[in-house]
Amino acid sequence: MNWYEPDRRPMPWKAERDPYLIWLSEIILQQTRVEQGLAYFEKFRTAYPTVHDLAAAPDTEVMKHWEGLGYYSRARNLLKAARLVSGEMGGIFPQSSAELLKLPGVGPYTAAAIASFAYDEPIPVLDGNVYRILSRYAGQATPIDTTAGKKLFTALAALAFDPEQPARYNQAIMDFGALVCKPKRADCANCPLSLSCVARAGDLVYDLPVKAKKLQRKTRYFHFLVARDETGRYLVQQRKSADIWRDLFQFPLFEIDHEDVLFDKLWFASTKDIPFQRNSFVLERSYPPRKQQLTHQTIIGYFHEGRIDSGIQLPTGYEWVSAAELGRLAFPKMIASFIADKSVFLDLFTLPPTE
DNA sequence: TACTCGTGGTC
């Protein structure tokens, strides 16, 4: 608490008392760096100054605002919770961490953060920073991603907590983790706790905290068909399956489990997800594959562009949109960057020469 | 409990 100075890590919501804006900032910051979340917070605050504004917004508009931030279930739950608070709670946010916990998208961390920041409820937060600080300081190698670990560190967090200054304490310990007790290159030389830190004494700083589970990654190969009709519209669909990028838009795609082979071979190998026949799609060009690293999978994306007749029969879930309308839909980063690159490409070759 | 959900930064 002596170490803490709010100005060292300035954030627009630090002095905020409006539960709506605190909640908004906390949802955005889940598993997200402050620097990355900042612009999104400003965007949402401007577009939706109150919970009622957010509740009244169309789903696709909110998803578009969230585009690029990842973990899109946060956006869906954000809207669900906003409509709950606006509709059934008269616009008043729940007044305790226990009640906040019932909102979709609000878990133990977020409930504690909102309750302590907005209402001075004496409840400690337990986020990645706190786990790291406590495990190092106490020299505790109990894995943090187990039930036993959560129980242990919840107890330690309560011991370290200052119930007289809940908001200040919670912000202080998270800043301390971000600025001093960092995952890499921890600043032990300037740490006010170094003399009594068990990890420091035993040279275990970078062995803690311990995680039990290791990450498994799989590689998936997506082949997107960028189908354009005679009027320049594109065929898109909204992802609805329980998979990555749910509710975001995409070009029709087929997925295969191996590296690139010839396009027509691929097509015959897997066409059940494509809403038209091979002979109605006139392939014009295939782009170099694009790679995107997600937490649990590596996506290799191939984009195949071509012409198709707008007269074809389409199953439900597909729609034609003009190039301009593409800009209003939320796409996964891989597709959004493809569209952006393609737009630049087209501009270069279609703009009239300048003097 | 185990698994999954994105994107970007750092080393």
Next chain:
DNA sequence: TGACCAAGAGT
């Protein structure tokens, strides 16, 4: 380049 991590939560 690959591993790890970020103001975690839902299923």
